[in-house]
Structures are given as structure tokens and as C-alpha cells.
Amino acid sequence: MTKLVAMVSMDLSCNQITGNISSIIGTFESLSYLNLSKNLFQGDIPQSFGQLKGLEKLDLSYNNLSGEIPKSLGALPYLNYLNLSFNDLSGEIPSGGPFANFTRKSFLGNEALCGNPIFGVPPCTSPSSRGLKVKQLLLKYIVPIIASFIIFASLVIMLRRHPRCNIHILGLPITLPSVDYRMISYHELCCGTNNFCESNLLGTGGFGSVYKGTLSDGTIVAVKVLNLQLQGAFKSFDVECMVLRAIRHRNLVKVISTCSNPEFRALVLQYMSNGSLEKWLYSHNYCLNLVQRVSIMVDVALALDYLHNGQSEPVVHCDLKPNNILLDEDMVAHVGDFGIAKILIENKDVTQTKTLGTIGYIAPEFGFEGRVSTKSDIYSYGIILLEMITRKKPTDDMFVGELAIRQWILSLPYKMEVVDDGLLRIEDGRDVIFMQTILSSIFELGLRCSEELPDQRLDIKDVVAKVNKIKLALLGNRNRGI
Known part of the structure; x- marks a missing residue:
């Protein structure tokens, strides 16, 4: 890293990286996007981050970071997104500069923070260091116990009323x-x-x-x-x-x-203020550019990775489709509707069910035999990828008999001819060869995820890596003005 001259974007999220965050990162003044979330980083946030004059987005959430938030971050002129949630940060939240535009979402899960009440934290006082430690101890251990008791008592009263x-x-x-x-x-x-x-x-x-x-x-x-x-x-x-x-x-x-x-x-x-992915794909009043579409599929892949690998017993959604992918105010995708989900228990990779998902999105072994595994969700994910690029539903009238969306795309020698016209209009002006390379990568990923046989489909961790790589390539070219 010490030999790098410039860097525009860095995304090391969702790994198992441990230790302190290197202060060397703060020397890349051209860095505009930094995501180190969902790792095992500890120690302080480097003061050198205050030197990242071009930084626009910083995500350090879901780590074990401690200490105070560097006040130097308040001097970053272009910082418009900050997520420090679910760490062990303490002390006062800066209030000047870009911090005036942040909300409590940026600081959730850090019990020892204080500052402006709009951040969902108590006002700061000036106790002695010993008093501060006592306060942190109370916040960390005593208050949650008391709160739990109050909640339980209130629940009993509520049930009686x-x-x-x-x-x-x-x-x-x-x-x-x-x-x-x-x-x-x-x-x-x-x-x-x-x-x-x-x-x-x-x-x-x-x-x-x-x-x-x-x-x-x-x-x-x-x-x-x-x-x-x-x-x-x-x-x-x-x-x-x-x-x-x-x-x-x-x-x-x-x-x-x-x-x-x-x-x-x-x-x-x-509540998801921007509704479903289905609405954004098929309503004439809405339109998603390629970066937005890929970002949504990164979000969905991360959700599936958590369901499949983040639990002691894997969860299979069983009904993944655009209508069950919801978008919040920041256009971040959230997977919902677990009404027919299956939990794979007793170390089983496959289970049987009589409840079927939605036609067009269900895997062949799921639809014909009722066999459910994590690879069933991968199939649905692949179909959605193909749908998002072509803007063709797998239940479209043109898909009859043996012809399905996957077979239709496979049969085409030149796949660019079926790319959504609206998407091409939005991306008009970008480098044509670069765009074709990106779209070909998405088609390839969608086809590999929707293979007929479960064993031939990718694992979700490989999907996350590939779709993240596509997103980073898009962001890198956007930052270079291509």
C-alpha cells in the first residue's frame, strides 16, 4: 500500500480483517470512497483521515473501534455520508462542518457517545476521568439491566390493559x-x-x-x-x-x-419510502441507472450471505423476487417477506417443502421436487440479475414452453441487443466498450447463478465478490469521468 501513488475508491467491507486501521490510508488525498465496514478492526479512527480532503463517503460500521471521533473529520469539505454505527466509540460527536447534515443513523450502537440530541445521544458534560468511566460502566451494564426490567414490567401492564x-x-x-x-x-x-x-x-x-x-x-x-x-x-x-x-x-x-x-x-x-424494486423497474415514472441497479444487487447479495452463512442454522428465503426487495430513502435495498422461508436444521443442506415460491423465480428442483437449499435462493438471484438488465419479467408472455428468460439470453449471439433501452439511454455518453464489458459481466454472473443444476451454481460468497467487483469498476470509471 505504501507504493500506491493515488487511490479513488477502497472497499474492504465484509471480511474478517483484524487489527488497527492503517493511518497510511489518510495519505491518499484523492480518496473519495472508503468502506471498511463489517470487519474486526479495533483501536482508534486514525487522525490522518482528516487529511482526506476529497472524501465523500466513509463507512466504518460494524467493527470494534473505540476512542473518540476525530474532530478533524469536521473539516472535510465534501463528506456527505458517514456511518460509524455499531462500534465502541465514546466522547463528543463533532457538530461543525459536514456533521451538521448527519443523523442518528450515523452513530447507532455507540453507547458512550454524547453531543447534540439530534444524534440520539445524551448531551455532553464535563466530569472527571473517573466519573466518565463510571458513567460508561453504568451505560454499558447497569442501565440495560434496569431498562430490561422496566420493559418487562411495562409489557405485563400493557397486556392487562x-x-x-x-x-x-x-x-x-x-x-x-x-x-x-x-x-x-x-x-x-x-x-x-x-x-x-x-x-x-x-x-x-x-x-x-x-x-x-x-x-x-x-x-x-x-x-x-x-x-x-x-x-x-x-x-x-x-x-x-x-x-x-x-x-x-x-x-x-x-x-x-x-x-x-x-x-x-x-x-x-x-417503512421503506421508495417502495419495491418491482416498482422502479416497471413504472414509467421511475428509472434506475446501472450503478443503482448494481448497488441494489450488491445489497441483496449481502443479505443472502448473511442468511446463508451468518446464522448457526442457514435461512433460505424461498421467495426472492423484485417485489420482495424494498428500497429505503437512500435507495439501499432490504430483503423482506419471510413468510415461506425455511431454516435448514440438523446440519442439513437440503429440506423438502410443499409450499412453492413465485413462478419464474423458483429453482427447477424447488418447483418440481420441493427440494429447498441455499442454492435455490442463488437461482432466484440470477434470474433477477437477468431481469434487471433486460427489464423483462421471467413471466413475460414471450416465455412459453421450453423458452425461459435464461434460455432466451443463452440463445442470443449478441446479448447487448436485449439490454433495457431505458438503461442504455441513461448511460449514453459513457465509454461504449467499457459499458459492454460491464453488462457482459452481469449477464455471465446471472447465467452462472441460474444454472439448472444446484451444484453448478455459484456460492453466495463468490457472488458477493463478483458483484462487488463490478460495482467498484463502475464507481472507478464514474470518478474518472468516463
């Missing part, structure tokens, strides 16, 4: 902010959705409907209400609860709470 609604608070870590400890009554859901009015309806799925709602504190949520008249609705609710209570990842839709009684079942979920 609302006997019709049995509230389940899913097993989220106690170090998360208090917003994750919502206890929501049936009455609050009714008020927040205007009695589940049709004007608040966001969409319908296989087992129920999703409504936009506003909680009593102003939080906007999505309320998934199960249609209990449908066969399998109870099982779908139980499966989704079982899966979601055990997982937490940036690219999975977060569950805030659940509410159930003999006549009612609902999941209260994180």
Missing part, C-alpha cells in the same frame, strides 16, 4: 436504541392506519396486506396484516416471526414489533 392483543417484542439486542423496543397495541395500529383504510394500503401479498401507518410518536411504519381466512396464513406468520426474531442486518427489513390475538395477526415493520 389490552387483553385482545398479545404483544411480542422480538429478540433484539439490548444495546440497540430504545426505538427498537416498541410495544404497540391493536388500538394504536388502528389509529395509525385509520382503521386499515384502503388509502393507506401499500400492497397485497400471498397471505395478507401491508398498510402504511404512523405510530403515536410519529414513527412511520409498514403494518403487515395477515388474512387469517387464507390457508397457511397462521403458519406464514409464525415462520416470519421465527426468522425475523433471530436476524438483524442492514439489508433485511427490520421488524419493530408484532401484535396478535385470536382474530388478528400483524407484523410492524420498518
